[in-house]
Amino acid sequence: MDETGPDGHPDVTFDRGRGGRIGIEEAVLCEHKAVEQIAAIIGDAEAEGRRLLLTRLTAAQFAALPDALRASVDYCAASRTAILGKIGPLASSPRIGLVSAGTSDYAPMAEARRTLAYGGMDATEVSDVGVAGLWRLLAQEEMLREMDVVIVFAGMDAALPSVVAGLVPGVVIGVPTSVGYGVARGGRVALDSILASCAPGVTVVNIDNGYGAATAALRLANMMRRTAAGG
DSSP: OOSOOHHHHHHSOOTTTHHHSSSOOOOOOTTTTTTTHHHHHHHHHHHTTEEEESSOOOOHHHHHHHHHHHHHHEEEEETTTEEESOOOBBBBBBBBEESSSSSSGGGHHHHHHHHHHHBOOOOOEEEEEEGGGGGHHTTTTTHTTSEEEEEEOOTTOOOHHHHHHTOOSSSEEEEEOSSOOGTTTTTTHHHHHHHSSSTTEEEEEOTTOOHHHHHHHHHHHHHHHHHHOOO
16 A cells, blocks of 8 residues: 555645554544544545544544544544444454453553454453452453463552463553552552562553553564464
């Protein structure tokens, strides 16, 4: 595919060739974008027959889009994502698990799930298994040990990724969330906690970055497929 435009807005230079280069298409971060810019990007993709993933698209931004563009995308308010084009069928191998410490961590987990689905990957969700009630996690241990990649979402002290990484053999990606009281509010304590994990091999992405964790998992999945194919 031609990597150049034309693009429908003078401020936009969309990277049409990214999927061919790295196996993951460019996504549109809608935060801080004008509605006119977002509309132009969707309109370009629609006209060219391209699929498109939009992240951090607020309900207000979505509502302000022209009716025809709103009708053309699948919007999820919880994850603040929109998808233009078909989703699926979803691959179940490699096996990816999404684990959240609490239901308050749902938004970044939903962002990850939608990003994985856009990338063609299914995922198994395990919600509300934080370390304050460790029995909840241990009840899922056998299943989680079967996962090739486990993405763990946790705020407050973010102890969950370390505990999970001590139980499972797969790749563990920690997502610190902005959930918490007092000094934990905003997610910096969670980020520092996962960065300082004593569990070996825990990978960390930025605060509330479900998209980043999912694309890391997609890169791993692509690598595993190439290896299996002898490439």
